[in-house]
Amino acid sequence: MVVMAVAVIGASAQENKYIVKTKGAKKTVVAASAEDPQTAKETEEPQDTLSRFFRHVSMCDWGEGMRFMVIPDKKDMVIKTFADAETGQMVSSLKLRHKIMVYQGHENTGGLHERVNFKCEDDGKAYYFEVPTASFDDYCFGKLGVPTLAYLGDVDAAIEFFKDKTLFTLASEYYVDTELDGDGYKTITDVKPGTEVKVVAVGVGTRNFPVKIIVADESGREFYQNVAISKTNSGMRDEEFEISNMKFHTFRGAFELPADNMAASSAYKKYIGKEVYTLYASVFTDQNGKPTKAARLSTFRIKDVRAQRGTHYVKMTLRGLGSGKTYTKEVTFVSQDVSGDIAGTHEDLYDNLFAEGNPLDIPGVKKEHMVDIQKGVARPGFTEAEVLLALGEPSSRREVDDKTYTMEYKSVNQRYACVFMDKKTKKVKSVKH
Structure with a gap:
């Protein structure tokens, strides 16, 4: 104009x-x-x-x-x-x-x-x-x-x-x-x-x-x-x-300014060395430059974080704790309005994509249950910690009797489930879908 x-x-x-x-x-x-x-x-x-x-x-x-x-x-x-x-x-x-x-x-x-x-x-x-x-x-x-x-x-x-x-x-x-x-x-x-x-x-x-x-x-x-x-x-x-x-x-x-980019990279040094795990299945880039999908709850150690010139994104280099392979992922620490977007831009926000720590270090989480947990499945014998890791926070908790309580899931984003828990052992008795 x-x-x-x-x-x-x-x-x-x-x-x-x-x-x-x-x-x-x-x-x-x-x-x-x-x-x-x-x-x-x-x-x-x-x-x-x-x-x-x-x-x-x-x-x-x-x-x-x-x-x-x-x-x-x-x-x-x-x-x-x-x-x-x-x-x-x-x-x-x-x-x-x-x-x-x-x-x-x-x-x-x-x-x-x-x-x-x-x-x-x-x-x-x-x-x-x-x-x-x-x-x-x-x-x-x-x-x-x-x-x-x-x-x-x-x-x-x-x-x-x-x-x-x-x-x-x-x-x-x-x-x-x-x-x-x-x-x-x-x-x-x-x-x-x-x-x-x-x-x-x-x-x-x-x-x-x-x-x-x-x-x-x-x-x-x-x-x-x-x-x-x-x-x-x-x-x-x-x-x-x-x-x-x-x-x-x-x-x-x-x-x-060129110096801003170097200063920005320095600002992310505190993340280097942290163990993180994915909260959603997400696409990373492997050592050959090819896209590869990492399952939910995949664990990594952050090796490097570099500011990307001209954007609010950083290039994060991570090593898989299980495979030992190196991957990269473009991530932002700047929240954007991505209402309703789970699989796209939303996941690029560091706090949405990762949780810090290792899920196997959470008390009550067993390695042999991780395959089901990654799929979002809870089974009899799972601990409450494993249910929370698999399904997230319940929509409601209710006391059935003096021996049983339920964790009910009825979010629009997931399949309905009602998990019956043993009050004494804090383990799953049964799951109703």
Whole structure:
């Protein structure tokens, strides 16, 4: 989709280092609207190198000299944000588009609302934003911030941090500029997650997602993503960045640094050496690269866990405790909505696929009963532990008399069974289907 609208534009890419375009953008007569090309997505940044470079600054803690660029979106074309300090008249956001505002503190001038003061680097004039609450302190603790302003502190840090860096793609969609002097763009969805790319330019994006990162793949094709990193003055709550179509507008939703992959692999070291058994029959890959089905309650020792670049999956290497053979399995530790899915995506979640330990170490479980247990069969003489391992937790337990109790199974996902247990021995007396 290419957005076309409003005439009048700010400084061009040749005049302003913050305005960057992908290769192939065309010179236009009609400029694009300042509407965000995207709707975004992400998670909290971990305390690492990236978060040290890009620190969130609450509006309450803004210091004089902080720099912002006016990037109005569609609604800002109607609702004016700034007033001219000399005349008190509201100024069109379109007129201020791409101008740099320098924070000059806030003051109470005796009116109903406090003012947040700025000086424009481009025209030398003073402007102010009047907070809609009675006091600055009441307003600054919220997430609304000052409308239209993209924080240039993040952009400047990004220009330095990402220069010539190699990244790997994570998002499902990216963008290509179609207008050299406007905001027209088109969406591309054919970038495979994990594609290696090189940063070719960094500039200003939008108010919500102020850092525009342009990358090129090995063929030279350029595309970009607008991302929020520190979220300073983003105007969005943290939970808004968690919405599914918003996460790719945070850096960690859009790109991966090579070091992140190594750090991710290190994070899984605690699983290496653990004994686990499968809770469902599942397909693994054998040493020859062929798929092989492992029965339910198959036991393994985890030999290695490696993060898979560009995905939330890891490649887990396991050795069968019975066979001694080596297998691999792609597993995720990130829960997804897989309602109703038992045999597919659902089983790829580590906690759904595996239980830690060895079923033969469970008191009351005998090796000679394991074949039946793996098939989900309970027989007379089985202990309660073996019944639970074979059939799971019962739908109900009932006392029949002073010598017998039942474990009843009537789940929609399994065949009905009523297991009669001996109270004294805790063993199966009979099974009714």
